[in-house]
Amino acid sequence: DAGVIQSPRHEVTEMGQEVTLRCKPISGHDYLFWYRQTMMRGLELLIYFNNNVPIDDSGMPEDRFSAKMPNASFSTLKIQPSEPRDSAVYFCASTPGRGNTEAFFGQGTRLTVV
Amino acid sequence: AQKITQTQPGMFVQEKEAVTLDCTYDTSDQSYGLFWYKQPSSGEMIFLIYQGSYDEQNATEGRYSLNFQKARKSANLVISASQLGDSAMYFCAMRETGNSGYSTLTFGKGTMLLVSP
Numbered sequence: 462d463a464g465v466i467q468s469p470r471h472e473v474t475e476m477g478q479e480v481t482l483r484c485k486p487i488s489g490h491d492y493l494f495w496y497r498q499t500m501m502r503g504l505e506l507l508i509y510f511n512n513n514v515p516i517d518d519s520g521m522p523e524d525r526f527s528a529k530m531p532n533a534s535f536s537t538l539k540i541q542p543s544e545p546r547d548s549a550v551y552f553c554a555s556t557p558g559r560g561n562t563e564a565f566f567g568q569g570t571r572l573t574v575v
Numbered sequence: 576a577q578k579i580t581q582t583q584p585g586m587f588v589q590e591k592e593a594v595t596l597d598c599t600y601d602t603s604d605q606s607y608g609l610f611w612y613k614q615p616s617s618g619e620m621i622f623l624i625y626q627g628s629y630d631e632q633n634a635t636e637g638r639y640s641l642n643f644q645k646a647r648k649s650a651n652l653v654i655s656a657s658q659l660g661d662s663a664m665y666f667c668a669m670r671e672t673g674n675s676g677y678s679t680l681t682f683g684k685g686t687m688l689l690v691s692p
Contacts, residue, residue: 503684
């Protein structure tokens with residue numbers, strides 16, 4: 462397996478634009494996590510899915526953020542409208558099942574909103 | 576309350592010396608897992624070591640060992656014989672299930688380790 466794949470790797474957009482980040486988890490993994498990393502807040506858990514179902518989105522900062530997982534091999538994180546304070550690195554990670562197993566991370570998407 | 580606390584924003588160590596990175600955690604679960612990840616300047620998250628809450632022995636992986644003290648709820652990472660390539664950000668993380676029956680993964684704020692020649 463190629464690992465967790467995120468796209469794009471870098472995104473620069475203007476304030477007010479819609480941004481969509483994409484993630485392909487490792488095949489067979491039941492859990493998918495979205496994190497945001499900033500210098501000030503570290504790695505924040507935004508939302509996670511189990512078997513494509515959103516379980517906890519309490520970490521999503523505002524209604525401008527939304528995430529979907531239409532099938533087991535694809536998830537999106539959308540920001541609409543984007544703001545400069547959304548600039549961060551967004552990571553997607555997947556894990557195989559509920560057991561205490563490590564999470565496999567994608568390379569991250571570095572988002573810059575100007 | 577924070578689930579994972581890493582009290583050292585930054586640590587310095589000389590090459591070939593050992594260093595301990597601190598991590599304390601907070602959970603009411605009986606079954607949980609503790610992890611350490613390394614994030615070099617290139618940005619990727621690299622899994623280093625795992626300790627299960629029921630494991631009686633401290634986990635070891637090469638130069639990495641995890642000093643697990645369950646009663647104190649601490650899971651410190653020990654890196655022996657530091658190398659220049661160990662310079663990176665290190666994150667402690669916890670996997671717990673809780674009452675929901677679903678498993679979450681929470682990270683600390685990280686410790687920046689710098690290894691000097």
